Structures are given as structure tokens and as C-alpha cells.
Amino acid sequence: MASESLRRPYVYELDPLRVVTAFCVVAVHVLGFTLGLNQDDIGVWIQNAFVTIFHFTRYVFMFVTAFALVYVYIGKQFSTQSFWIKRGVAILLPYSIWSLIYTIWNASSFSPLTLLQSTIFNILTGSASFQLYYILLTIQFYILFPLFLLCLQRVAHHPWYVLGISFLLEMAVLYFDFYVLRLGPLRLTPAGKFIIQYQDRFVLIYQFYFVLGGLTALYLPQIRAFLMRSGKGIIASTIVGLAILLLNYTLQVLVYHQPATAVLQPSIGFFSLIVIVFAFWLVHRWAIATDEQGRPRGYHFWHTLSDASFGLYLIHALTLDITLRWMVPFLPVVGRVLLTYLVTAGSGILLSIYFMKTPILSRLVGRVHSAERKTPAPVQSIARVRPATSEARPAEVSSLRGR
Numbered sequence: 001m002a003s004e005s006l007r008r009p010y011v012y013e014l015d016p017l018r019v020v021t022a023f024c025v026v027a028v029h030v031l032g033f034t035l036g037l038n039q040d041d042i043g044v045w046i047q048n049a050f051v052t053i054f055h056f057t058r059y060v061f062m063f064v065t066a067f068a069l070v071y072v073y074i075g076k077q078f079s080t081q082s083f084w085i086k087r088g089v090a091i092l093l094p095y096s097i098w099s100l101i102y103t104i105w106n107a108s109s110f111s112p113l114t115l116l117q118s119t120i121f122n123i124l125t126g127s128a129s130f131q132l133y134y135i136l137l138t139i140q141f142y143i144l145f146p147l148f149l150l151c152l153q154r155v156a157h158h159p160w161y162v163l164g165i166s167f168l169l170e171m172a173v174l175y176f177d178f179y180v181l182r183l184g185p186l187r188l189t190p191a192g193k194f195i196i197q198y199q200d201r202f203v204l205i206y207q208f209y210f211v212l213g214g215l216t217a218l219y220l221p222q223i224r225a226f227l228m229r230s231g232k233g234i235i236a237s238t239i240v241g242l243a244i245l246l247l248n249y250t251l252q253v254l255v256y257h258q259p260a261t262a263v264l265q266p267s268i269g270f271f272s273l274i275v276i277v278f279a280f281w282l283v284h285r286w287a288i289a290t291d292e293q294g295r296p297r298g299y300h301f302w303h304t305l306s307d308a309s310f311g312l313y314l315i316h317a318l319t320l321d322i323t324l325r326w327m328v329p330f331l332p333v334v335g336r337v338l339l340t341y342l343v344t345a346g347s348g349i350l351l352s353i354y355f356m357k358t359p360i361l362s363r364l365v366g367r368v369h370s371a372e373r374k375t376p377a378p379v380q381s382i383a384r385v386r387p388a389t390s391e392a393r394p395a396e397v398s399s400l401r402g403r
Contacts, residue, residue: 311352
């Protein structure tokens with residue numbers, strides 16, 4: 001099986017998709033935490049509009065995670081032990097360490113017992129920092145993945161029916177969550193408050209995007225062929241989708257006085273699907289424009305950033321907090337939000353790359369440094385993936401974290 005996986009072609013599209021999504025996550029959080037820097041309502045309105053647009057990021061992460069895992073494991077014998085050893089290094093260890101770091105960083109009391117209790121609670125709930133909920137979601141998906149893979153194989157011959165039913169169910173859940181739970185009387189009940197507090201880290205809330213990612217992995221040659229012949233329609237759909245999202249946002253703010261920046265609502269879910277299609281089309285166009293070595297131009301740049309993207313996701317809450325505390329007061333008013341973003345994202349990605357290339361510290365970003373391996377890693381040749389060949393086999397790719 002190992003030799004078979006080495007012969008599989010690499011999916012180049014996932015590298016820039018991970019990188020751009022991770023940097024957009026940083027943008028969401030920078031925009032959200034710098035709202036107070038705006039001195040007028042128009043500025044707040046515009047900044048929140050960008051927050052709403054960038055909310056596609058979590059849905060893209062779900063799509064990429066399912067895509068990568070299904071692409072790796074479909075048609076192979078599934079070893080639970082091997083699966084969890086890889087995920088332990090790539091996810092559980094850095095998640096636990098960063099939960100401890102953020103618990104200490106945000107602690108108001110340094111009592112050992114209090115810190116221990118807070119750390120355990122934060123690991124179990126993903127509450128150590130505002131971005132760590134996604135890691136808890138990923139762990140849940142890993143637990144369900146063997147069953148997910150089995151079910152996907154059973155229904156793979158009816159992709160459009162599966163996607164249609166899954167999408168309608170997704171929209172119904174998001175509608176109930178936003179209009180009934182969040183805006184209705186249930187929000188005032190103890191059960192409603194509990195659900196609202198923790199619902200974003202419940203894996204089944206995002207089931208459609210996992211299903212979409214899995215089916216895309218199964219039908220990748222057909223998907224690539226569809227993208228290549230539908231470019232104009234995809235661009236037009238994206239423009240229309242963005243216009244509709246902004247119109248809905250404006251109505252929510254000015255007319256209905258609703259929490260327009262809420263992530264879990266039908267408008268964001270639908271727009272995220274449009275963004276996924278557009279983004280995959282865009283990165284596929286990049287992937288097929290290869291150099292003389294058969295790799296996309298700039299491959300090494302995107303691949304390095306892709307390796308470091310998980311570290312950026314983990315670290316940026318810390319670099320953002322440091323920037324807001326000790327740098328923002330000294331930044332010029334003009335361009336202050338942009339400078340905050342550049343410092344937060346830039347320092348986060350540089351730290352991630354440094355950790356990634358340093359023995360032991362590489363574990364902080366879910367990597368195993370080559371110096372720590374007992375045996376040298378095999379040289380892995382990466383074959384060019386042709387976009388529309390139906391005989392293409394599933395490729396060995398990394399999950400959002402599990403390279």
C-alpha cells in the first residue's frame with residue numbers, strides 16, 4: 001500500500017486553497033477585533049460587510065478536510081491505529097499544547113488547580129481561544145470518518161441525489177438555527193443559550209460541506225472537466241452571489257436589525273458553496289499551467305505556505321492579541337486595520353515556518369521535523385495530474401493537518 005500511495009498524483013489545488021483560506025481566517029478575526037477603531041457608523045458597516053463575506057472560511061475548511069481524507073483513504077484498507085497515530089501528532093498534540101498556552105495566556109488566576117481545570121475544560125470544549133473550535137470539529141470528523149467513508153462509498157453512484165438532499169438538509173438546519181433558535185424565544189431559555197454557545201463546534205451542523213468534499217474527491221476528474229468548461233458561468237455566479245449576499249446583509253442591518261455577521265445562517269451557507277466552486281476553479285487553472293518539470297509555477301512557494309497554514313491558524317490569535325495590546329496604539333489612524341492584519345498574519349506565518357523547520361518545535365504546528373525521524377523519509381515523486389482523465393486514481397494528499 002505504501003508504494004501504491006507514492007505513485008498517486010499529488011493534488012496541487014489544495015495548497016493555495018489552504019493558504020488563502022487560512023489568511024482569510026486571520027482577516028475575519030482582525031476585522032472583528034478592530035471594529036472599535038472605527039469612529040463612524042459607515043466604517044463599522046463596511047468592516048462588518050467584509051467580515052460577512054469572509055465567513056466562507058470555515059465552510060471551505062470543512063470541504064478541504066473531507067476532500068483530503070477521502071482522497072487518501074478511499075479504496076484502501078483502513079487502519080484505525082495508523083490513522084490515529086498520524087492524527088495524534090498532527091492534530092491532538094498541537095491542539096492540546098496550544099489549548100494550554102492560550103489558557104495560561106488568558107488566565108486571571110495562576111492557581112495550579114484552576115489552570116488544570118480550565119485547561120481540561122478548554123480542551124474538551126475548544127474554548128481556550130476563539131479559533132480552536134475548528135480543531136474540535138476536526139477531531140469529531142476523524143472519529144466519524146470510518147463510518148462517513150463507508151456511507152459515502154454506498155451512495156457514491158448517486159452523487160446528485162446525495163448532494164441535493166444534503167444541501168436541503170443543510171439549509172433547513174441553518175434556517176432553524178438562525179431564524180428560530182437565534183432570533184426566536186428559544187434563545188432566552190437555558191437550553192437555547194447552551195446550544196447557541198457551543199453549536200459552532202458540532203460537526204453535523206456542517207454535514208453538507210463534508211459530503212461535498214468527499215464526493216469531489218471521488219469524482220475529481222469529472223469535477224475538473226466541468227470546471228474547465230464552465231469558467232464564465234462560475235465567474236458570473238460568484239458575482240451574482242456576492243451581490244445577493246451584500247444585499248441581504250444590508251437589509252439585515254438597516255431594515256430587519258438582525259445579527260447580520262452571524263456565521264450560521266442560510267445566506268452564508270449558500271454563498272460559501274459558491275465560493276468553494278469559484279476557488280476550486282481558480283486554483284485548478286493555476287494547477288494546470290505547469291512548468292518544464294510538470295509542476296505549477298510557484299509550487300514551492302505555495303507548498304511551503306500550505307505546510308505552515310495550520311501553524312498560522314493556531315498562532316494568529318496570539319499574534320493578534322499582542323498586536324492589539326502593544327502595537328495598535330502607536331499605529332497611524334489611516335490604514336491601522338490593514339497594518340494590524342499585516343503584522344498579525346506576517347508574524348504568524350513566519351513563526352509557523354520557523355517552528356516547522358525546527359526540531360521539537362515542529363510539533364507545535366503538527367509537523368515532525370526530518371531530524372526527529374528514525375529513518376529517512378522516502379523520496380516522493382509527484383506526478384503531474386491531468387485535469388480530465390477519467391482513469392485517474394485517488395491521490396495521496398494531506399488533510400488540513402495530516403500530512
